[in-house]
Amino acid sequence: MLYSFSEAQSISGTVSDESGPLPGATVIVKGTTNGTTTDFDGKYSINVGNLENKLLVFSSLGYKTVSVKLNTDNQLVDMVLQEDLLSLDEVIITGTSGIATKKQLGSAITSITADDLSDSKAIVSVGEALQGQVAGAYISRNSGNPSGGMSIRLRGASTLSGSSDPLYIIDGVVVNNRSNQAIDLGGYTQNRLVDINPNDIERIEILKGAAAAAIYGSRASNGVVQIFTKKGKIGAPKITYTASVNVNKIRKNLPYNDAQLEWDANGVAVPATRYNYQDYIFTSGTGYENSLSINGGTEKTKYAFSGSLYKNEGIVRNTDFGRKTLRLRIDQELYSWLDLSVGSFISSNKSNDMPNGKNYGPITALIFADNTNDQDPDEFGNYPNIGLWMPSPRETIDRIDASQKNFRSISDIQLKLSPFEGFKVNYTFGFDHSNTEGLLFVPRGVNTRPNGRSEKATINSNMYNSDFNMSYQFDINDKIKSTTGFGYSYQYEKNEAFGVKNDQVGPIDGVIVTDPSNAIGGADFRSEASYWGGFLQQTFAYNDRIFLTIAGRIDGASTFGENERQQFYPKISASYNISDE
Numbered sequence: 001m002l003y004s005f006s007e008a009q010s011i012s013g014t015v016s017d018e019s020g021p022l023p024g025a026t027v028i029v030k031g032t033t034n035g036t037t038t039d040f041d042g043k044y045s046i047n048v049g050n051l052e053n054k055l056l057v058f059s060s061l062g063y064k065t066v067s068v069k070l071n072t073d074n075q076l077v078d079m080v081l082q083e084d085l086l087s088l089d090e091v092i093i094t095g096t097s098g099i100a101t102k103k104q105l106g107s108a109i110t111s112i113t114a115d116d117l118s119d120s121k122a123i124v125s126v127g128e129a130l131q132g133q134v135a136g137a138y139i140s141r142n143s144g145n146p147s148g149g150m151s152i153r154l155r156g157a158s159t160l161s162g163s164s165d166p167l168y169i170i171d172g173v174v175v176n177n178r179s180n181q182a183i184d185l186g187g188y189t190q191n192r193l194v195d196i197n198p199n200d201i202e203r204i205e206i207l208k209g210a211a212a213a214a215i216y217g218s219r220a221s222n223g224v225v226q227i228f229t230k231k232g233k234i235g236a237p238k239i240t241y242t243a244s245v246n247v248n249k250i251r252k253n254l255p256y257n258d259a260q261l262e263w264d265a266n267g268v269a270v271p272a273t274r275y276n277y278q279d280y281i282f283t284s285g286t287g288y289e290n291s292l293s294i295n296g297g298t299e300k301t302k303y304a305f306s307g308s309l310y311k312n313e314g315i316v317r318n319t320d321f322g323r324k325t326l327r328l329r330i331d332q333e334l335y336s337w338l339d340l341s342v343g344s345f346i347s348s349n350k351s352n353d354m355p356n357g358k359n360y361g362p363i364t365a366l367i368f369a370d371n372t373n374d375q376d377p378d379e380f381g382n383y384p385n386i387g388l389w390m391p392s393p394r395e396t397i398d399r400i401d402a403s404q405k406n407f408r409s410i411s412d413i414q415l416k417l418s419p420f421e422g423f424k425v426n427y428t429f430g431f432d433h434s435n436t437e438g439l440l441f442v443p444r445g446v447n448t449r450p451n452g453r454s455e456k457a458t459i460n461s462n463m464y465n466s467d468f469n470m471s472y473q474f475d476i477n478d479k480i481k482s483t484t485g486f487g488y489s490y491q492y493e494k495n496e497a498f499g500v501k502n503d504q505v506g507p508i509d510g511v512i513v514t515d516p517s518n519a520i521g522g523a524d525f526r527s528e529a530s531y532w533g534g535f536l537q538q539t540f541a542y543n544d545r546i547f548l549t550i551a552g553r554i555d556g557a558s559t560f561g562e563n564e565r566q567q568f569y570p571k572i573s574a575s576y577n578i579s580d581e
């Protein structure tokens with residue numbers, strides 16, 4: 001720590017860690033709302049008025065918090081922060097308007113930073129980003145398609161027929177992550193986490209314990225995944241461009257019957273040629289991603305903009321996934337006690353898929369078909385009939401068209417008030433919209449569908465969120481601190497789906513000519529639902545070692561019975577920090 005004398009009533013300096021300057025660190029005068037953050041070079045400057053008997057607090061995510069007592073002899077303060085190896089002082093958002101640290105919570109919390117994501121592997125979605133990062137979680141792909149959804153189970157299966165997915169929250173907005181299936185691909189579904197660009201993520205917080213999730217009510221019974229996107233920081237505009245290329249390969253081929261004999265109709269072994277159908281199905285796919293981000297700002301206005309272009313080919317021939325994203329976040333300090341944050345995100349993607357099952361899926365033929373038939377078409381373009389009421393794997397891949405398009409938009413407006421010391425009020429309004437269109441086309445002449453088949457469906461989903469929270473924190477005495485939180489939330493969602501199927505398509509491949517009289521099925525589904533809830537939470541901290549939290553939440557939903565619209569969820573948790581003993 002370096003000191004120099006000056007008559008100016010301000011403090012300046014540089015905050016760093018063992019590797020160099022630390023941008024984005026928080027510097028605040030203890031007991032006040034007067035604070036600032038370091039720029040890209042780790043420098044800061046803060047006007048503190050009268051220096052006598054004031055404490056300057058330095059903090060940053062993942063580092064130990066340090067306090068320095070100020071006087072007229074130290075107006076230049078350079079601080080080196082040490083990593084918090086136990087991360088017990090790491091700030092966690094708990095669902096109340098106030099924030100807490102890990103040591104205050106008597107429940108399981110896992111934090112994943114942007115560095116953890118970038119160091120892990122090439123990832124397509126948030127689900128892939130969580131693989132290998134969350135202890136005790138079961139995370140797996142739903143299929144091998146490049147746009148395949150992820151199944152995430154934080155607390156195991158909780159229902160036989162419903163969803164066991166956790167509750168997803170992005171920048172304070174509850175979002176839709178349903179695994180909608182626009183067309184019938186034999187069990188393969190996408191979920192909407194694939195819309196989010198992992199490069200936009202600042203950190204992810206996983207709340208697994210019942211006590212941690214109880215503040216969100218019944219929807220958090222399977223855990224909570226909170227995603228925080230990157231925000232602007234003080235400093236000149238910083239432009240970052242990243243490009244990457246990846247190669248996808250099947251890990252290994254399965255053993256197959258390569259015996260050069262087969263049984264004829266009389267039960268006599270005769271010579272035969274065997275083919276490895278995996279060679280017709282699998283390939284090495286390539287992919288690329290280009291991402292551009294711009295962020296910067298002043299003490300009052302901060303901004304962050306990003307855009308990305310992603311394309312990835314699957315290991316199954318003729319499958320791929322492409323995604324385009326744009327994101328903008330503006331944070332504005334309107335007054336010293338009032339902050340405004342506005343964010344918007346849009347994503348457009350398209351996937352070319354392959355049936356994951358059914359009697360026209362390539363994998364189905366691989367498993368059950370006799371592999372003595374060459375899969376190449378003849379000079380007239382006819383594919384071999386392999387029997388078993390299924391097309392050849394190559395015919396499926398070459399002729400069947402299965403694709404899905406999706407447009408996604410997530411926007412929010414947030415207000416943060418701090419009218420006096422210790423009292424905070426947050427209000428968030430969010431809107432999540434998605435539109436999915438699916439198309440399946442099986443041309444005429446395919447073995448299992450001699451007259452062809454076509455399916456087309458659209459799914460529209462709109463979700464509105466309104467969330468109000470407030471908290472008050474004060475010291476009862478030198479050893480006991482109190483934090484009281486109250487909140488109310490309301491959510492409305494509307495879903496519409498329309499689809500039609502036809503089994504008499506036109507004679508020209510790729511041209512969907514249908515006769516309404518040949519329609520074999522259709523669906524027109526609409527639903528509306530609203531959810532509301534309020535909570536009250538009280539936390540006591542003794543000597544910053546012992547923590548006790550008591551809370552209760554009342555949940556209501558239009559989907560409940562008229563006599564059971566309200567449900568009450570109590571919560572109690574305690575923790576004792578032995579690391580400071």
